[in-house]
Amino acid sequence: MPALVLLSRRSPRRESRNFQAVPRWIFLLAAVGALFIVLPLLGMVAKVDWAHFIPLVTSEASVAALLLSLKTALASTTLCIIFGVPLALLLARTRFTGQGIVRALVLLPLVVPPVVGGLALLYTFGREGLIGSSLQLLGIDIAFSTTAVVMAQAFVALPFLVLSLEGSLRTAGQHYEAVAATLGARPSTVLRRITLPLVLPGLISGSVLAFARSLGEFGATLTFAGSLQGVTRTLPLEIYLQRESDPDAAVALSFLLIAVALVVVVLAYRSPRAPRQATP
Amino acid sequence: MKLSLASLAALASCLLLGATLASCSSAGDTASASQESSAAGSAVPELSGTLTVFAAASLKSTFTELATAFETAHPQVKVSLNFDGSATLVTQITQGAPADVFASADTATMAKLSEAKLAAGTPVDFASNVLTLVVPPSNPANIASFADAAKTGTKLVICAPKVPCGAAAQSDATAAGLSLQPVSEELSVTSVLGKVTSGEADAGLVYVTDARAAQDKVTTIPLGLASPTVNEYLIAAVSNSAHADLAAAFIALVTAPEGQKVLQDAGFGAP
Known part of the structure; x- marks a missing residue:
């Protein structure tokens, strides 16, 4: 150990390249951890009935579920961007009393079971809920509609965007924003011309994560929105339904969902580096 | 140093895997243990x-x-x-x-x-x-019969046709000469009941046992079929x-x- 320290002092750049930062046994545990995630996915891929894969995923019910999932996930991601960006800005760039509580509450859907989220939505926007009963008088009926699906998805996905963007905003720092402000730029101009372009990679990765979470939403949707083909039965609900009667179709659809999620995660994983490069 | 770390890793993975194995086999272990003790205790083989x-x-x-x-x-x-x-x-x-x-x-x-x-x-x-019709106690859609529940505009919730209670709902509807227009086809009968007890749905088709278990949270309306589908x-x-x-x-x-x-x-x- 002392020799290593000496060496690294002598020529830090070269040594930092050769220096092995983690002990070897870490690799073993990490490998167990990685296998724990990868093996079940392989187990599922091994179960896919490739000969009938196309007919299974292109059945009327499957296509309806996939289209509904894509449509609702896009809508909920849009909602997350519209309301999540301001939330992240307030959390990262301002100080106000109760900020810690606001952050904790916004992140709550990350740790609360989705079925609990669904119940909470039901007792708020449902027909006899806190707000739902008033909406009912205005002729707005959310229950059993695609709107309910989008709301359930936005509820669980919003923290992903806020968390991701808040991190990017903090990493990017306020240096350029301060300079722009001293040059006379108004706050809205700073936001549009400096802040948002600077954290764009973080915003994209946050949006992608929110989209992925929306796509996989199950518990809150089932509890709050119900399940009807083409209206509220998204891909995860279709998989759960098929699982009993037609396991092959359930596996094929699961594979489809995993493939979409993988593409999304790979896209999102590349971006966290970008904000750091942008930092002065 | 290396050895102890390696054994630590081995210990950790044993714990990881061991915990699941132990929980899988614990039922069997306790069963055989108590079987032995009871065999020693009494002459008549008692169930254990x-x-x-x-x-x-x-x-x-x-x-x-x-x-x-x-x-x-x-x-x-x-x-x-x-x-x-x-x-x-x-x-x-x-x-x-x-x-x-x-x-x-x-x-x-x-x-x-x-x-x-x-x-x-x-x-x-x-x-x-057998299935029965349940409505919230307030009965918002004023449902008095199976036919009322099948009317357009009624928020009727049933099981999906692929689930046994959904298959029964479809054949009961056929027997009554009705065509159901549900707003949701739930994945389990408990979800149907939940949608009715929470007041989201106007009516639901559940098993008579579910309706009885829900007590005063729902009002039961018999389907009135001569030969209902029996599970x-x-x-x-x-x-x-x-x-x-x-x-x-x-x-x-x-x-x-x-x-x-x-x-x-x-x-x-x-x-």
Whole structure:
């Protein structure tokens, strides 16, 4: 150990390249951890009935579920961007009393079971809920509609965007924003011309994560929105339904969902580096 | 240093894997241990061990009551219950889940156990169930009959046709000459009941036993069919069970007058 320290002092750049930062046994545990995630996915891929894969995923019910999932996930991601960006800005760039509580509450859907989220939505926007009963008088009926699906998805996905963007905003720092402000730029101009372009990679990765979470939403949707083909039965609900009667179709659809999620995660994983490069 | 770290890693992975293995086999271990102790204690072979019963979700309250009665009658016996959708349970059993008794909510699901050659003997028909209409106590859509629930604009919730209660709903509708226009086809009968008790739905089709269990949270409206669709409940011992004696005794209790009374008090029909 002392020799290593000496060496690294002598020529830090070269040594930092050769220096092995983690002990070897870490690799073993990490490998167990990685296998724990990868093996079940392989187990599922091994179960896919490739000969009938196309007919299974292109059945009327499957296509309806996939289209509904894509449509609702896009809508909920849009909602997350519209309301999540301001939330992240307030959390990262301002100080106000109760900020810690606001952050904790916004992140709550990350740790609360989705079925609990669904119940909470039901007792708020449902027909006899806190707000739902008033909406009912205005002729707005959310229950059993695609709107309910989008709301359930936005509820669980919003923290992903806020968390991701808040991190990017903090990493990017306020240096350029301060300079722009001293040059006379108004706050809205700073936001549009400096802040948002600077954290764009973080915003994209946050949006992608929110989209992925929306796509996989199950518990809150089932509890709050119900399940009807083409209206509220998204891909995860279709998989759960098929699982009993037609396991092959359930596996094929699961594979489809995993493939979409993988593409999304790979896209999102590349971006966290970008904000750091942008930092002065 | 290296050695101790390696052994630490080995220990950690043992703990990881060991915990699951131990939890898988603990039921069997305690069973054999108590079997030995009771054999030494008394001359008459008394029933002992842990009996694992996999039963359809709709049997939850009745089988919990029967399990308690069984444990009281046989103090050396512990009954472990697992309730879920019948199809889910039969999949678990064929994948190796340690069940001694399986009770399904329909004949088709029990057939899957028999096909997998995991049913010991012929499954016994022990109860039946029919659907009924339930509405929230406030009855927002003023529903008085099955036909009212089928009207356009009524928020009717039923099970998906692929789920047994959904199949029954469809055939009941056909029998009544109605075409149902549900706003949601739920994945389980409990979800249907939940949508009605929470007031989201105007009406739902659930089993009479569910309606009775919900007590005053719903108002029950009989379908009024001459020949309603009847779901038969079957029970069988699992053939690779290590506790065939316990399984047989439990099935005997369910089919005996005592067990039948518990089931019929909950609204189940005679087999």
